[in-house]
Amino acid sequence: AQEKEEIDDDLLDEMEEKLIRADLGVDTAVQVIEKLRDNKNKIKPSQLSNYFKDEFKELIKGAGTGQINLKPGQLNIFLITGVNGSGKTTLIGKLAYKFRQQGRKVLVAAGDTFRAAAEDQLEIWSKRAGVDIVRQDDADPASVVYNAIQKAKAENYDVLLVDTAGRLHNRFNLMEELRKIKKVIDREAPGLLSESLLVIDATVGQNGLKQAEVFQEAVSLTGVGLTKLDGTAKGGIVMAIAKELGIPIKLVGVGEKMEDLKSFNAEEYVEALFS
Amino acid sequence: TLSERLQNTIKDISGKGKITEENMNDALREVRRALLEADVSLKVVKAFISNIKDKAIGEEVLKSITPGQQLVKIVYDELVQLLGGQNVPISTEGKPNIIMLFGLQGSGKTTTAAKLALKIRKGGRNPLIVAADVYRPAAIKQLQSLGKQVNIPVYAEEDSKDVRQIVTSAIKFAKDEGYNSVIVDTAGRLQIDTELMAELLILDRLFEPAEKLLVIDSMMGQEAVNVAQTFDEQLGITGIVMTKLDGDSRGGAALSVVQSTGKPVKFAGMGEKMDALEPFYPERMAQRILG
Ligand SMILES: Nc1nc2c(ncn2[C@@H]2O[C@H](COP(=O)(O)OP(=O)(O)OP(=O)(O)O)[C@@H](O)[C@H]2O)c(=O)[nH]1
Numbered sequence A: 001a002q003e004k005e006e007i008d009d010d011l012l013d014e015m016e017e018k019l020i021r022a023d024l025g026v027d028t029a030v031q032v033i034e035k036l037r038d039n040k041n042k043i044k045p046s047q048l049s050n051y052f053k054d055e056f057k058e059l060i061k062g063a064g065t066g067q068i069n070l071k072p073g074q075l076n077i078f079l080i081t082g083v084n085g086s087g088k089t090t091l092i093g094k095l096a097y098k099f100r101q102q103g104r105k106v107l108v109a110a111g112d113t114f115r116a117a118a119e120d121q122l123e124i125w126s127k128r129a130g131v132d133i134v135r136q137d138d139a140d141p142a143s144v145v146y147n148a149i150q151k152a153k154a155e156n157y158d159v160l161l162v163d164t165a166g167r168l169h170n171r172f173n174l175m176e177e178l179r180k181i182k183k184v185i186d187r188e189a190p191g192l193l194s195e196s197l198l199v200i201d202a203t204v205g206q207n208g209l210k211q212a213e214v215f216q217e218a219v220s221l222t223g224v225g226l227t228k229l230d231g232t233a234k235g236g237i238v239m240a241i242a243k244e245l246g247i248p249i250k251l252v253g254v255g256e257k258m259e260d261l262k263s264f265n266a267e268e269y270v271e272a273l274f275s
Numbered sequence B: 001t002l003s004e005r006l007q008n009t010i011k012d013i014s015g016k017g018k019i020t021e022e023n024m025n026d027a028l029r030e031v032r033r034a035l036l037e038a039d040v041s042l043k044v045v046k047a048f049i050s051n052i053k054d055k056a057i058g059e060e061v062l063k064s065i066t067p068g069q070q071l072v073k074i075v076y077d078e079l080v081q082l083l084g085g086q087n088v089p090i091s092t093e094g095k096p097n098i099i100m101l102f103g104l105q106g107s108g109k110t111t112t113a114a115k116l117a118l119k120i121r122k123g124g125r126n127p128l129i130v131a132a133d134v135y136r137p138a139a140i141k142q143l144q145s146l147g148k149q150v151n152i153p154v155y156a157e158e159d160s161k162d163v164r165q166i167v168t169s170a171i172k173f174a175k176d177e178g179y180n181s182v183i184v185d186t187a188g189r190l191q192i193d194t195e196l197m198a199e200l201l202i203l204d205r206l207f208e209p210a211e212k213l214l215v216i217d218s219m220m221g222q223e224a225v226n227v228a229q230t231f232d233e234q235l236g237i238t239g240i241v242m243t244k245l246d247g248d249s250r251g252g253a254a255l256s257v258v259q260s261t262g263k264p265v266k267f268a269g270m271g272e273k274m275d276a277l278e279p280f281y282p283e284r285m286a287q288r289i290l291g
């Protein structure tokens, strides 16, 4: 694309296809490219990379800052939710490690009391990260969260990371369970829910937007954690999530190891999109 | 609906609601948009559109009084045909019969392994499940717990990190103990991870599984075509399992993976319970993709 002198229809089509293949969705891709078409005489092909970076930053800026909310001198609760297999438990392991590296006192709550060996998996992560865990294997998830909050407050933890079972957003009773967990947090630790994060697998298609809509209604999302970005999928649906729902992307998972966690950076993201 | 959108497109252009060669491209653009919104990979959408273009320009649509509905029917029929293939049952070849499951991280392999073992036993065979994921924390425990739920034994070696050795020992164990089907659960992996793809290749060469099933999450987007194609090119898959179909994604990935590999979807994962593994119904999938 750099060899061309001006932006022509072929190049516009090529760019639109790239955006579609990145799972931005047809509407978002068309919108971005139509705006470029209107401005094409003002932009040289060599400037496209910077143009797209600015455009995408503009697209998602309505969603606010991608900074993780962590208040000093108090307990910070993170509620981690999302559909099955998206990477929640692994993300908690990575976050626990990162926060412990920062010298914070971290507790994780094994809120998935349903899936086979879910608590064992989280416990291995908590040991790797060097943090404490609350688990009660046959209990109700809300009860595990309740007990974790009591411990976190009594023993002055800085961070409490709450793991939840994967669930499909079209399962009413499972979303009700999640609302109940949030009610326990709001009642037992008012104002201490610093982040309510939806974990989205970068390979997800347009259904990711629906997931965000439903989880947003159930647990008032403050951000998205985009996982498996070390694969070939680009997770473009997060652009639509930021634009349509105003939910910022805060974290990015780039592998299966404890250190494979980054903050979301719009420039880097767009760079990878067009690389 | 697609039918209404097509009808509006055709009406706008011709003024009388009949498809002509001229407005066909606009109508097909609507079909393309619908398929992309359903997560069918772009490459597959293009091939699909060019295939149905001939059928659509044929006599039937040109003379139809509801060309929009007629075009939708052509799209639906084509989807069913492409998704259908023959209803290929799971192979029982091999002494023991070896079934290997693989795919991306979190796609549902471990859950499917236990479901499949249950189905195989209900079919009168004597299955053994093999825990060959040596990386994921508590992977073995997860499979052992599911094995208990379906009352099927799980072969595992807690301290081994040697997948080749685990599967070799498992097969020997199966032969000695009279298990005639061995279902091997493997670790999730990226199709671009050369080391982990080589691990699968080694297992394939050594044990020649009768079934090599790619497990795909039905909410997958555009990358479905590249993922499936890579696994197929490197391993030669024999079939596909689409999981989490109890969700509300349109499931276009199903068309992407079937078209790019030419292999059939053998099962549909419809939930987290052990009985939630159903045959794959092309008509239902086609309806779902069309929304
Ligand atoms: N390549 C890669 N794999 C990841 C990443 N994050 C998680 N995984 C893998 O994805 C799989 C699922 O991760 P989990 O943490 O168990 O996902 P989950 O959302 O907790 O799953 P459920 O609790 O069953 O819903 C595991 O194999 C992880 O190692 C990532 O950023 N990159």
Ligand SMILES: Nc1nc2c(ncn2[C@@H]2O[C@H](COP(=O)(O)OP(=O)(O)OP(=O)(O)O)[C@@H](O)[C@H]2O)c(=O)[nH]1
Pocket (backbone or CB within 6 Å): A084, A085, A115, A166, A168, B104, B105, B106, B107, B108, B109, B110, B111, B112, B133, B136, B186, B187, B188, B189, B243, B244, B245, B246, B247, B268, B269, B270, B271, B272, B276
């Ligand atoms: N709703 C629903 N959930 C499913 C289905 N199949 C699997 N799951 C869930 O998806 C999540 C991931 O399933 P696993 O079996 O651990 O996936 P996996 O492919 O073995 O994951 P890795 O080994 O980490 O690659 C779990 O929460 C499962 O219960 C399905 O058909 N429907």
Ligand SMILES: [Mg+2]
Pocket (backbone or CB within 6 Å): A088, A089, A090, A112, A118, A164, A165, A166
């Ligand atoms: Mg989990």
Ligand SMILES: [Mg+2]
Pocket (backbone or CB within 6 Å): B109, B110, B111, B133, B136, B139, B186, B187, B188
């Ligand atoms: Mg597994």
